[in-house]
Amino acid sequence: MARRYDPERRQRIIDAAIRVVGAKGIAGLSHRTVAAEADVPLGSTTYHFKTLDDLMVAALRQANEGFAKSVAARTALKDSGTDLAADLAALGSEWLAGDRTGMEVEYELYLAALRRPALRPVADEWGRDFADLLARRTDPVTARALVALIDGICLQVLLTGAPYEEEYAREVLARVIP
Amino acid sequence: MARRYDPERRQRIIDAAIRVVGAKGIAGLSHRTVAAEADVPLGSTTYHFKTLDDLMVAALRQANEGFAKSVAARTALKDSGTDLAADLAALGSEWLAGDRTGMEVEYELYLAALRRPALRPVADEWGRDFADLLARRTDPVTARALVALIDGICLQVLLTGAPYEEEYAREVLARVIP
DNA sequence: ACACCATGCGTACGGTCGTACACATCGACG
DNA sequence: CGTCGATGTGTACGACCGTACGCATGGTGT
Numbered sequence: 001m002a003r004r005y006d007p008e009r010r011q012r013i014i015d016a017a018i019r020v021v022g023a024k025g026i027a028g029l030s031h032r033t034v035a036a037e038a039d040v041p042l043g044s045t046t047y048h049f050k051t052l053d054d055l056m057v058a059a060l061r062q063a064n065e066g067f068a069k070s071v072a073a074r075t076a077l078k079d080s081g082t083d084l085a086a087d088l089a090a091l092g093s094e095w096l097a098g099d100r101t102g103m104e105v106e107y108e109l110y111l112a113a114l115r116r117p118a119l120r121p122v123a124d125e126w127g128r129d130f131a132d133l134l135a136r137r138t139d140p141v142t143a144r145a146l147v148a149l150i151d152g153i154c155l156q157v158l159l160t161g162a163p164y165e166e167e168y169a170r171e172v173l174a175r176v177i178p
Numbered sequence: 179m180a181r182r183y184d185p186e187r188r189q190r191i192i193d194a195a196i197r198v199v200g201a202k203g204i205a206g207l208s209h210r211t212v213a214a215e216a217d218v219p220l221g222s223t224t225y226h227f228k229t230l231d232d233l234m235v236a237a238l239r240q241a242n243e244g245f246a247k248s249v250a251a252r253t254a255l256k257d258s259g260t261d262l263a264a265d266l267a268a269l270g271s272e273w274l275a276g277d278r279t280g281m282e283v284e285y286e287l288y289l290a291a292l293r294r295p296a297l298r299p300v301a302d303e304w305g306r307d308f309a310d311l312l313a314r315r316t317d318p319v320t321a322r323a324l325v326a327l328i329d330g331i332c333l334q335v336l337l338t339g340a341p342y343e344e345e346y347a348r349e350v351l352a353r354v355i356p
Numbered sequence: 357a358c359a360c361c362a363t364g365c366g367t368a369c370g371g372t373c374g375t376a377c378a379c380a381t382c383g384a385c386g
Numbered sequence: 387c388g389t390c391g392a393t394g395t396g397t398a399c400g401a402c403c404g405t406a407c408g409c410a411t412g413g414t415g416t
Contacts, residue, residue, distance in 0.1 A: 006364085025293035027205075030403060041365050046405075048363090104292065111289045113337055114282065115203035124338055145327070145350035148334055152326030155333070159291055159301055172323035175354050184394085208373060219395050224375075226393095357416100364411075372403075381394070386387105 010048045013038045017059045022101045026108050029056070053118040060109040060119055064126045067106060070094060077133065084137050085174035088150060089166045096157055096164035107158060127151075138177055145176050188226045191216045195237045200279045204286050207234070231296040238287040238297055242304045245284060248272060255311065262315050263352035267344045270328060274335055274342035285336060305329075316355055323354050 006012075016038030020029050029052065035045045049055040074091055076082045095103050110126065113119035127147055134143035149172065157164050184190075194216030198207055207230065213223045227233040252269055254260045273281050288304070291297035305325055312321035327350065335342050 009364085027293065031405090032403070043365055043367090043407095044363085047365095050405095052404085108292060110337075111292075111333075114286060114289075115205065120337065120339070127334060127338075141346065141349070144334075144346075145353070148330030148350075149323070149327045149354075150330070151333055152328070152330030155289075155329060156305060156322075156326055159288075159298065160305075161298070168319065168322075171319070172326075172354060175323070175356065176327075176350060178353065187394085209375090210373070221377095221395055221397090222393085225395095230374085359416090360414085362411105362413085365409085367407090369406085370404100373401080374399105375401105376399085377397090379395080379397105381392105383392085384390090386389090 009040065009044065013040065013045055013048055013055070014058050014062055017055050018063065018105055021059065021108055022105045026056075026112055031055075053116055056109060056112060056116065057118055057122055059105075060113075060122045063102070063106045063109060064122065066102065067095075067126065068129060071130065071133065077137070080137060083170075083174075084134075085170050085177060088146065088173050089170035092150060092154065092164060092169050093166045096154065100158065103154065104158060107155065142177055146173060149173060149176055187218065187222065191218065191223055191226055191233070192236045192240055195233050196241065196283055199237065199286055200283045204234075204290055231294055234287060234290060234294065235296055235300055237283075238291075238300045239303075241280070241284045241287060242300065244280065245273075245304065246307060249308065249311065255315070258315060261348075261352075262312075263348050263355060266324065266328060266351050267348035270332065270347050271342060271344045274332065278336065281332065282336060285333065320355055324351060327351060327354055 013034060017029065017034045020033050020037050024033070031045045031049075031052065032042055034055065035042045038045070045055070049058065071077065071091065074087060076087045077084070077091075109119065110123050113123035131140070131143040131147045134146050137143075138146075150169075153169055153172075156162070191212060195207065195212045198211050198215050202211070209223045209227075209230065210220055212233065213220045216223070223233070227236065249255065249269065252265060254265045255262070255269075287297065288301050291301035309318070309321040309325045312324050315321075316324075328347075331347055331350075334340070
């Protein structure tokens with residue numbers, strides 16, 4: 001790939017977009033707000049991302065990668081000797097215990113796929129990859145159900161602002177595993 | 179209450195807002211688009227709903243009432259002699275089998291609460307009322323888990339555009355019920 | 357060396373938005 | 387009957403937006 005004057009430009013724009021979504025939500029995302037946050041001129045954002053959808057796709061992809069890493073780092077998930085429900089509940093704790101900004105950004109972009117077809121393939125990716133991983137510990141049906149339940153629990157925590165209850169999550173996740 | 183020239187004006191604006199969200203999503207919701215859809219002047223929407231949040235609150239409240247009615251109409255949910263998991267799976271089928279517009283509107287407004295504190299109390303209401311109803315058939319912990327799982331399943335169906343699989347839903351919902 | 361082109365930059369245009377405000381209209385009530 | 391407030395209507399303003407476009411710049415390949 002050809003070198004650019006600012007080889008990090010594109011990446012810095014994506015990072016700025018994620019910060020903007022974290023601070024003001026998708027409604028506050030525009031070529032201008034991102035350009036200001038990334039400290040680049042307006043024309044630069046429109047050059048690298050022709051439409052806002054393109055930018056959101058890139059941001060969601062990057063957010064997904066972050067979560068995929070946090071899953072991959074939890075090696076216990078692949079070890080068939082551990083308590084799967086407890087491992088998943090602990091993962092939720094990692095996501096929701098401290099600063100929730102990353103989680104809010106992930107869900108905001110994830111849910112934006114409802115109305116933006118361009119985001120759907122990327123949103124699907126996350127759920128499918130996660131389910132595939134879990135299917136290796138259980139079976140495809142259970143894996144899908146676990147992902148759905150985790151989704152629902154996280155969503156309710158984010159929506160109500162309530163604290164995440166790891167023990168409750170472990171208990172109900174365990175029920176889904178046959 | 180004092181009679182107005184158009185006593186239905188406020189209600190017609192809410193109905194129009196729901197149609198707009200169904201057609202163009204929350205991103206397409208504005209005082210002007212709603213005014214056009216309701217066939218009232220711009221000043222009328224701003225008079226009845228000072229901010230867009232006010233309008234969304236009214237719309238979400240009305241959408242919630244619609245779903246609450248569909249739940250209340252399913253008397254089997256209150257009859258302790260029936261298969262609760264099957265009843266809930268059938269309810270999901272009613273929501274997702276045919277036209278999904280209503281469901282999309284509900285979730286779009288529901289999820290908008292992530293970034294709009296004004297919507298949170300109304301969004302909470304729905305989940306809490308539903309869980310309270312289910313708690314009478316099981317227990318509070320199970321009820322919350324059922325709502326979370328249903329939420330997750332519906333969300334994945336809406337996001338992926340996949341068909342709703344009632345038998346799958348029944349199976350995994352049953353696992354959550356102790 | 358040189359030309360080409362990806363990349364970077366600044367600006368302008370037309371459109372939509374929230375908001376505000378002045379005025380019109382009609383019901384309620386003293 | 388006359389006044390007042392609630393409701394309805396039209397218009398204007400400033401802000402922000404996506405997009406487009408012309409020009410500058412400096413790698414890259416020949």
